[in-house]
Amino acid sequence: MLEIRAARKTFYRGQPDEKVALNGLDLTLATGEFAVVIGSNGAGKSSMLNAVSGSLALDSGSIVINGDDITAMPVHKRAARIARVFQDPMLGTAASMTVAENMLLADLRSRRRTLRPGLNAKRLSTYRERLSILGLGLEDRLDTRVELLSGGQRQSLSLIMAVGGSPDLLLLDEHTAALDPRTADIVMSATVRAVEALKLTTLMVTHNMQHAVDYGHRVVMLDSGHVHLEIGGDEKADITVSDLIGHFATKTDRMLLAS
Numbered sequence: 001m002l003e004i005r006a007a008r009k010t011f012y013r014g015q016p017d018e019k020v021a022l023n024g025l026d027l028t029l030a031t032g033e034f035a036v037v038i039g040s041n042g043a044g045k046s047s048m049l050n051a052v053s054g055s056l057a058l059d060s061g062s063i064v065i066n067g068d069d070i071t072a073m074p075v076h077k078r079a080a081r082i083a084r085v086f087q088d089p090m091l092g093t094a095a096s097m098t099v100a101e102n103m104l105l106a107d108l109r110s111r112r113r114t115l116r117p118g119l120n121a122k123r124l125s126t127y128r129e130r131l132s133i134l135g136l137g138l139e140d141r142l143d144t145r146v147e148l149l150s151g152g153q154r155q156s157l158s159l160i161m162a163v164g165g166s167p168d169l170l171l172l173d174e175h176t177a178a179l180d181p182r183t184a185d186i187v188m189s190a191t192v193r194a195v196e197a198l199k200l201t202t203l204m205v206t207h208n209m210q211h212a213v214d215y216g217h218r219v220v221m222l223d224s225g226h227v228h229l230e231i232g233g234d235e236k237a238d239i240t241v242s243d244l245i246g247h248f249a250t251k252t253d254r255m256l257l258a259s
């Protein structure tokens, strides 16, 4: 379970270019829930993810995971509990190493240092099983160097590597934004398979409204550093892309009227 409580963050406070990134943001995510976060540029989406993962210190408020207040916990300690996949498919994997070697690297990173390195039969079979969750055939390409994979396969590999240590929370930071639409859909299908199979509590930021409609249990729209709108349950099941865009438009209209 994730709880973001009254999170506030202001950059350049008191200066002419002061920017309020988080303005009393409250968000609760139940264990196993998959929420999709949308919002216009500057709404606070990245700041929220950075505050949760620990790279952004809050001015006030708190971040609680499974009942533990981690607000003051350093990034490297949180990393054991929080997995994050970024936009760039080149970032999460080592290009010149094989799929199996990358899986091993992730394994060694996420566990105690006493773990013996080496690709033994037991480990290879575990990796095969884990990769098969993605539905991309990567389980048959353990000896392939990652640089020979497609962008979609590579990003899906990053995802399965990130969640190998059974994290309490998965953060998807526009992880399909750098991919062409077809590849983005492939990665999203692999993502859903992994999230469901491993029962991951997931917070996904996206600018892709179709993905916000198609995936997740709840859509959370941020605006000016706080939650502007949440859509879940039956309402989420019936929502369309134009409905979502309408909620952005309402705000733009208000701003135009006020100006």
Ligand SMILES: Nc1ncnc2c1ncn2[C@@H]1O[C@H](COP(=O)(O)OP(=O)(O)OP(=O)(O)O)[C@@H](O)[C@H]1O
Residues within 6 Å of the ligand: 011, 012, 019, 020, 021, 039, 040, 041, 042, 043, 044, 045, 046, 047, 048
């Ligand atoms: N490191 C920083 N220094 C100064 N201002 C920042 C910094 N990071 C974010 N901001 C400001 O905080 C506000 C929220 O930015 P944030 O990047 O969280 O929004 P976002 O919703 O992720 O936007 P985008 O969709 O463009 O990525 C913006 O006004 C932004 O300019």
